[in-house]
């Protein structure tokens with residue numbers, strides 16, 4: 001792991017007496033390698049390394065007896081700060097219902113997360129309604145109904161109609177049934193698909209969600225910044241849910257996304273069952289990214 | 292940036308960014324760039340354009356340099372097992388393949404071996420209707436190996452040419468799920484000679500370095516014979532397949548370019564490599 005590699009790097013340099021800026025560069029190469037192997041974006045990595053190197057040189061590291069450990073601490077602290085604090089707070093509207101819209105690429109885990117989020121909200125006393133706005137994927141509506149049945153949470157659908165209209169009708173349904181939170185499951189789509197992104201903008205304009213969450217697969221590589229940046233600039237996102245964190249991917253995409261959009265990671269999805277949504281802890285993710 | 296006349300460190304820095312941003316990973320990128328530097332030292336490359344062309348050739352070489360067809364032969368019951376982690380596009384790919392083989396005149400039968408995920412069987416059923424092929428299913432929660440077994444028996448009885456097996460998405464670090472995959476694989480091996488003729492690992496083009504771990508783990512339990520790279524219609528380059536090709540001898544055979552039934556292409560290494568520089 002990175003800690004051990006840095007210990008080794010500095011052990012080799014130890015015999016030369018005082019450390020120099022070049023020696024710090026050597027250590028930075030190891031850090032850069034660790035971040036890129038963890039799928040952190042190329043440019044985000046470059047900016048991160050520059051920041052960390054500056055901090056390292058500004059510290060008393062050149063006099064330190066344990067430079068390796070000190071570098072690891074600087075890297076870890078910077079990572080935790082960049083990834084952001086624990087903020088699993090979702091916007092709650094003063095006027096019911098609160099509307100939450102889930103968006104993202106194909107297969108990211110939106111439909112499953114719609115159920116998980118509803119389950120999570122119900123545990124804190126909310127009365128959620130799931131709304132099926134994916135009118136394209138074969139059996140998507142049925143999938144949401146199965147999820148709703150498994151949780152005993154109501155599901156609203158209008159078959160393969162207009163997603164914006166379905167969202168509005170879903171909100172009406174929530175009001176008439178005394179449900180205080182509406183979760184909109186949308187179809188997976190590419191950020192470069194203009195037609196589908198227009199649809200998303202339309203759903204947003206009609207349903208006026210209080211919270212728009214971008215679902216991102218934790219194993220996403222360098223492309224993560226393109227996706228997050230594009231979704232954020234086209235429809236604006238309030239937060240991110242990282243999915244499939246029960247895998248063994250390092251999850252560097254999370255750092256890239258936070259660095260580029262500034263939007264907080266609100267939840268972690270770590271399993272296929274509907275009770276596997278967890279709040280996000282930046283220090284745990286930092287450990288994982290550093291391997 | 293093309294049309295660059297001189298070879299200098301700026302060129303190599305730019306190339307490194309292109310390769311890493313395409314998800315080739317640091318190791319594979321470094322190896323490729325070192326091969327280029329060596330050629331420059333041996334005075335074999337003199338301009339930036341030549342360096343870029345040489346890079347494309349080296350990558351295409353790693354990918355096998357030619358289009359490789361799926362291991363389907365006439366006159367036998369062919370079995371294609373489709374595997375991979377969650378949400379990568381397996382079910383959609385099975386629908387596309389079923390459609391292709393049906394259109395080519397083969398008798399196709401599909402096994403709905405994802406008995407776990409919500410509405411997985413319904414989803415596949417719609418694809419099979421679109422493709423005009425039959426599907427064998429059990430009830431939700433049934434043993435996937437039993438579905439596979441029944442489909443093979445049905446295929447033998449009906450003189451089927453191609454059986455496509457859709458399996459549940461599973462993360463490769465889940466031991467019990469990989470054991471289940473191994474059990475499915477062994478059932479196929481036992482029931483049909485030389486089968487599965489193709490174990491297709493589906494990889495999402497947006498996936499980063501984790502794809503290498505996926506390839507190794509799935510290979511261990513189901514003998515992966517080919518890769519299918521999906522969602523290449525997005526902005527991700529899918530360069531991780533070059534890293535996998537470098538470490539394992541598994542050809543990429545198929546590409547998914549969209550959500551429609553016809554959005555399936557045979558993998559062409561030179562087209563793929565050229566696209567990395569777009």
Ligand SMILES: Nc1nc2c(ncn2[C@@H]2O[C@H](COP(=O)(O)OP(=O)(O)OP(=O)(O)O)[C@@H](O)[C@H]2O)c(=O)[nH]1
Nearest residue numbers: 106107108109110111112188244269270271377378
């Ligand atoms: N292991 C694991 N699997 C997950 C997680 N979240 C979702 N999945 C699985 O990922 C696959 C895709 O999930 P979906 O909820 O259908 O994804 P989606 O974003 O709605 O997909 P589209 O609607 O097609 O864009 C399914 O097999 C889910 O069971 C997770 O946190 N961990």
Ligand SMILES: Nc1nc2c(ncn2[C@@H]2O[C@H](COP(=O)(O)OP(=O)(O)OP(=O)(O)O)[C@@H](O)[C@H]2O)c(=O)[nH]1
Nearest residue numbers: 106107377378379380381382383460522547548549
């Ligand atoms: N843009 C694009 N989307 C694709 C492609 N292939 C599949 N998809 C979409 O990706 C999502 C997931 O596809 P599935 O076929 O359900 O994936 P899967 O691997 O069977 O998922 P699980 O069974 O849940 O593990 C769906 O929304 C598909 O329409 C592709 O080549 N391009």
Ligand SMILES: [Mg+2]
Nearest residue numbers: 110111134140
């Ligand atoms: Mg969905």
Ligand SMILES: [Mg+2]
Nearest residue numbers: 381382405460
């Ligand atoms: Mg599937």
